[in-house]
Amino acid sequence: IPDCLAFVSTFFFCLVVSFILSWKLALAALPFTLFFIVPGLVFGKLMMDVIMKMIESYGVAGGIAEQAISSIRTVYSYVAENQTLEKFSSALEKTLELGIKQGFAKGLMMGSMGSIYIGWAFQAFVGTYLVTEIGEKGGSIFVAGINIIMGGLSILGALPNLTGITEATVAATRIFEMVDRVPTIDTEDKKGKALSYQMASKNESSDESSYQTEGRRRHKMHVAPSPISYRSSAASTPALNPFSPALSIGTPYSYTIQYDPDDESVDENMDQMAAPAPSQWRLLKMNAPEWGRALVGSMAALGSGAVQPINAYCVGLLISIYFRPDKAEIKSKSRTLSFVFLGIGALNFTSSLLQHYNFAVMGEKLTKRIREKFLQKLMTFEISWFDQEDNTSAAVCTRLATEANMVRSLVGDRMSLLVQAIFGSLFAYAVALKLSWRLSIVMIAVQPIVVGSFYARSMLMKSMAGKAQKAQKEGSQLASEAVVNHRTITAFSSQKRMLGLFKETLKGPKEESVRHSWLSGLGLFSSQFSNTAFSALAYWYGGRLLIKGLITSEHLFQAFLVLVFTAYVIAEAGSMTNDLSKGSAAVRSVFAILDRRSEIDPENQWGLEIKKAIKGKIELRNVFFAYPTRPDQMIFKGLNLRIDAGRTVALVGQSGSGKSTIIGLIERFYDPMKGSVSIDGQDVKNYNLRMLRTHIALVSQEPTLFAGTIRENIAYGKENAKESEIRKASKLANAHEFISGMKDGYDTNCGERGVQLSGGQKQRIALARAILKNPTILLLDEATSALDSVSESLVQEALEKMMVGRTCVIVAHRLSTIQKADTIAVIKNGKVAEQGSHNELISLGRGGAYHSLTKLQGGNSPYRR
Ligand SMILES: Nc1ncnc2c1ncn2[C@@H]1O[C@H](COP(=O)(O)OP(=O)(O)OP(=O)(O)O)[C@@H](O)[C@H]1O
Ligand SMILES: [Mg+2]
Known part of the structure; x- marks a missing residue:
């Protein structure tokens, strides 16, 4: 809300100021703000949609990996490594496509932001008319123009906050609905009889539901049939961050997109690995097949880097043009300038599109390659590796998802931005020094302060946010455990205790948030203060140079604008170094897996x-x-x-x-x-x-099935099995009857890990799977323990037939x-x-x-x- 208000108020004051200075220009230029707001929004939305789809589609691939890793024994014993990998790979194909689409959408969005330059072109045109024909003052025209553009950008900045506010409202409604809901079986209901610690005798005639439920449960122990397992899922929301410090000259530059589903997990892994720096090179080598893309993308990044300095140069020129005494000169020069602005717009569009698209292709292909190699490698590791606490299936899968993703953003976003930023700032320095080395040297000398304060602020915000997140994590973990195990909690009547624990965990985040706000306010102040001070210094020193005749006003404006812009570019590149170091930690940790030699x-x-x-x-x-x-x-x-x-x-x-x-x-x-x-x-x-x-075929003590149909599960160890073979195997395992009794028969879905089937049904499917494999050695570990005695003796009979001529180890x-x-x-x-x-x-x-x-x-x- 405060951010939104700040943006709206900026917009409002920009409008007021520009209308006061030159209502004619303001009126004429205002519609043009739509020019960059609308495409920015449309393509931004498109990109977010694609990102959401991408997350979803990775969910499918991630699910395949997760199941394989959590049932690694079954995968190994049925030699299903390749099959798993193929499935994983084809699921990733979808993610890859979406990722490339996302790069394209991002390119469109960034490119369409170049319509700002069309705005400038139009302003140069209208401004010139107003100055030469109507006799308005050049200074007022220019400032009015800048204000219109800034106003437009603030609207753009406010909009994501607006969506945030609507989303929050919806969320709040849902929360209140939840809070107000009275459960049909209300454990808090005070109406029921309060029980003493002696359980009422069994033949008590009163109806069960009239007891005060909580009191009753204390007397009844309830053991959940399946072992409780705790897992936390890190919710992830990609954030579009249009917070642009470069607003002052209307640059869309700092539109950065952060999409890190879960950074912290990498932080935790970060320190474990020693630091072999060559890993980046290996990464590049892995990307070698896309060298052509890299080339085109980098060239495009050079183009994008040049856009800003050229723009700043031209804006500086525009100011001075308005002050020329000769009207004909103003007209001709500003016409050329209009065309140059249009050209900048075109350059920006093409180079952004090419840059983001090509780097996205590179990044996505690399990510897919890495994920495949990662999983392939994992499926050679000895079981005891998976037994280790650090390598639970959840942890490993998180690494598969996030670290590969970090690598993608390292290549897809960061590398291209880095090329763009480095080249852009070098270019800007060169231009500024050429224009006025005196002013440039002074400004460059103090630039570290501006850059530093901006950098410090963004670092501060990030680390604070990270801390707050970490603090929150404990609470959400507890909450999700509570939800997952609500049966157990209700059965043991420990709601109050859970709530107390939950409250306790929230204390930390609250304190953290309060500190966070203080510090971020301080950071905002210092970065804005140093900014303004930087401008003040430039004006003061530029003025002195002007008096001494060592600089022209034209060059003063140009050099000033070019350097102001560079400060932001450097700061921006600087704030990326953190991501880079995170990214390289991820790269190292990925290679640590890829280089590990399996003990078996x-x-x-x-x-x-x-x-x-x-x-x-x-x-x-x-x-x-x-x-x-x-x-x-x-x-x-x-x-x-x-x-x-x-x-x-x-x-x-x-x-x-x-x-x-x-x-x-x-x-x-x-x-x-x-x-x-x-x-x-x-x-x-x-x-x-x-x-x-x-x-060898193994039916293990806890049968593991995979998400998919019953048929797929039976054919797990023998992919090309014929339908008749599958039927025969399930008949032998006494499973055919219940399978055909189901609505979808063999196409019935088993659910994740087979949750949609009973224990005995799972066991019989696992048996059929083993029978189908037709092994020489049959290992049965309590293969029939979950069956009732009738089914068991039936299955046992079948098994005995099956055991003939094979080596069998049975428990x-x-x-x-x-x-x-x-x-x-x-x-x-x-x-x-x-x-x-x-x-x-x-x-x-x-x-x-x-x-x-x-x-x-x-x-x-x-x-x-
Ligand atoms: N992955 C493992 N890591 C560490 N210890 C284990 C692991 N699996 C089993 N154990 C331990 O090894 C011992 C033998 O376990 P095992 O599963 O072989 O027993 P079992 O005879 O099959 O028992 P049951 O009849 O209950 O199935 C147990 O003490 C168990 O705690
Ligand atoms: Mg056992």
């Missing part, structure tokens, strides 16, 4: 020839193992296990004894610390892992299933404590581990009949 390299060349078949003999020999994230907790201490080809072994043992871990070792998700895992007598370390994994809790295995291995204390058939193990008697696991202890056994 799936692309090992050896054993590519096992394409056809393996026999399936598995042997774990003297295995010592601890998870790398918990090196102190030894899971296996000298474990030996031999499974002959085509046999079935059942792993039994207490929860946490390491059954799933054995399966993970066979898949080579992890390597043992000591000892070996071998298949067909060959250490798994020697195989080409992807080849080996095509022969199950059903004695009947276990009994049918060829041998049973009891895992205890990091070793295979006993191994043998059911009868053999039972005959070991009461002291036997199997005996005590399965039989006794009054129903405490994890195993069921």
Whole structure:
């Protein structure tokens, strides 16, 4: 609101002043302000729309990556790396297109801002007429003209604030609706009976809903069926920032677009990496195929850079022309000048368009390339890398989204702006020095103060905003956790406590904001003060030079305007250095991933020839193992296990004894610390892992499905599967019936991670997926645990058929299933404590581990009949 007011008041006073000075010029030139307001707005809106679409479309690609990374074990075991990458890549194609479109729209917007120069051309024309024919004063005409242009720019500045205000109003309405809503089940309702801490007896006849709900819930414990997972999503809004300090000569220069979905996450990563500077060069090399674009874009940037100094020069000239005594000279010179202004407009349009378009193409292609390489590389990393706390799927995906995006803005926006700014300021210095070296030297000497204060202000604003955001983050995280887990919170009646915690987190941001406003006010003051002081100095010293006859008034104005403009350009370029350093941190962190060597390299060349078949003999020999994230907790201490080809072994043992871990070792998700895992007598370390994994199918303890149809999920490990094969597999897995019962049958969507299906349904689809793969080695980790006993025995039957002729490692809790295995291995204390058939193990008697696991202890056994 205050920004908007400030802009509106600028507009108002500009109008008043220009009408007082020359109402004729003001009236004539006013319509021209529409010339740059309208296209600026239209193209700006277009660009924002494209940006929003882009964010959305990256969401699709990002979703694919996120799912793959969060279910990396499934991706690995079904050798779906390439498939994932292809999907990711084709989803990125859309983002790429939109990104290029966005560059084009940005070019149009920046280019159309050049209609300001058409405004100048028109003013030169009308002004000359007014000065020569009507006899108005040159000075008044010029100042009136500048005021009209500034007024137009302030309207342009006010408009985004207006949209902000309307959006805020809408948001406020929604918030109030939410606040005023009375829930149908009101936990705060005071009408119900207040319960004492003794739960009313069960046969109490009164209706449940008449209890005061909160009191009731305290007595009833409720455990959410699925594990609670906390995630925070960083909302992102791109900001159009038309805050132009270069308003004084009507330059659209500082229209910068910031689109950083989430800077801070990069900040956090920033310090971790050592600083190999050559990474920028590598980046450029990766962009090598677009060298032609780079060339054209840079040339265009040179053009854009030259626009401002030329404009300033001409505006300076225009002032002096008005003061010429000879009317004919005024006319002829200003006519030429009008044409020059038109030319500047044309130059600005073409160079902006070419610059932004070409750099956008470069940046987008590079980003896509980097994202693809990034994901490709990630999908070679060993599982224990993903186990690390820093590398949760959310964190990794954020990096994939933001760091690549930083790289894009580094190439697409910053580099082109930098070329433009450096060239523009060099050009301006040269022009100014040529015009009047005395004035220029003095002004250049004090320029650091102006630049410094502007720079300091923008840095201050940025860092403060960052801090405020960070402070806010805690609160929003808490709030989003509260919303996600509202069932748990309601069930435990901890609303009040959550609210207290939330209030606590808001204290920091509030203090931060207050400080923020003080400092930003101070910053605004100092930068404007130094600005005005800078002009005052220039006028004073210029005046002295004028008196001494060392400068002409024409050159004074020109040099002054050219240098004022440069100050802003430098300041602007300076404020970009922060982004540059952030960008290079992102680049380094990207390369840190790209350069990392996986400890378990799936692309090992050896054993590519096992394409056809393996026999399936598995042997774990003297295995010592601890998870790398918990090196102190030894899971296996000298474990030996031999499974002959085509046999079935059942792993039994207490929860946490390491059954799933054995399966993970066979898949080579992890390597043992000591000892070996071998298949067909060959250490798994020697195989080409992807080849080996095509022969192994895993149904893991928690089945993971992917967003997509049921058919896609079943065919996950075998993309070219025929429809009949898919049906056969799902019939075997006892899934066909429920699938065909659904409205869309096999085309039913599973939802993200399969949330739209029940646990048992997911499990059967996962089974069908494994069956379809037709593996030599079948690993079933409690593959039927989520099924009711009828379905389970049906599926079990199917599985038994399926297990014939394959090597199977099964973990199950059903004695009947276990009994049918060829041998049973009891895992205890990091070793295979006993191994043998059911009868053999039972005959070991009461002291036997199997005996005590399965039989006794009054129903405490994890195993069921
Ligand atoms: N990724 C991991 N990182 C660190 N520790 C792990 C990891 N996975 C499992 N563990 C630990 O290793 C031990 C063995 O786990 P494992 O999953 O093999 O047990 P399990 O026998 O399959 O148990 P359950 O019957 O409950 O499935 C447990 O103590 C567990 O906490
Ligand atoms: Mg397990």
